[in-house]
Amino acid sequence: MDRILKDMEFIVQLDKMKTVLRQTQLIGSEQREDDAQHSWHIAVMTMVLSDYADEKIDSSKVIKMLLIHDLVELYAGDTFCYDAKGNEDKKSREMEAADKIFGMLDENKAKEFRSLWDEFEDMETPEALFAASMDRLQPMLNNYYNGGGTWKKHEIAQRDIFKRISPMEKSSKKLWEFVEFMLDDAYNKGLISKK
């Protein structure tokens, strides 16, 4: 029962992910998305899109990675991907947060979660590259359908957006083709800053 009570403490902490706000807005709304919503969205996207991966991938592993990839933000907060200054110490803040959050679980479970998170962060395996692609594609879809969203608000240049979504080029030629099409269309429509 002690172990169950410990697990429940962790599960109660998870509730706070519903109030960690991201820069992205919901489609057709001013409401900012939170980490729980974002993580759910990209997990379901994996169920829909994993067939397009160039290599055969373990989609269940990708889903698990994505479900927990932002847990560190419970302590480290969300860092906007185009914020150069905030990203300087992001890694060290998140490593500390990972020790804290995964340390709440019993040893075996902690190892399993930490190993999934490390693999995601290292972005080297086919699963991690596909996970990164989903994590980066979703806010782009929201921006595209929101008349530019945070791209426009923060005047993000097209080359920086292409750089951000570059893991997809290594992960799925078919989805990369779609992204090129979408980003060119967004540029032509003036949704992406022309600076």
Added chain:
Amino acid sequence: MDRILKDMEFIVQLDKMKTVLRQTQLIGSEQREDDAQHSWHIAVMTMVLSDYADEKIDSSKVIKMLLIHDLVELYAGDTFCYDAKGNEDKKSREMEAADKIFGMLDENKAKEFRSLWDEFEDMETPEALFAASMDRLQPMLNNYYNGGGTWKKHEIAQRDIFKRISPMEKSSKKLWEFVEFMLDDAYNKGLISKK
């Protein structure tokens, strides 16, 4: 590219799950939880708790079921579990919604999603029983940590709460023990109506 564009239309629809509100409130907050947040929470709960299942279960399948179990609410809305009237036509409203939402996907993917949803709804396999347990435990945890939450607001009797969480008794003796402990404690603390 046609199939990808169709998939993206489905993925854009998913965004609306972030605005389908449930009765449950976030812990320590008046804010009502939405379907995306709820689905994420119970998927991660499965990663933490699936070891406690009495039978060996395929936790990845449970996670996939839970990620999509509420998609029908995009069209059928959320029905409060203790609302007898709303639950009368729930099944037919949700069956119609399932045809509509899963019908957006190409045939193979539609079949896969529909089969997961049907299995969840039938609540017969060990995976479906565990999924139902997670779906029902999470709002109870939120109520317990919210001084009674919707239990108190709607004066729900303890026997109805036990009935609601009964799939867990068939799924995990260890988690069932925890639930009995929590619900008895909630009753003693006056968090559950004594009517």
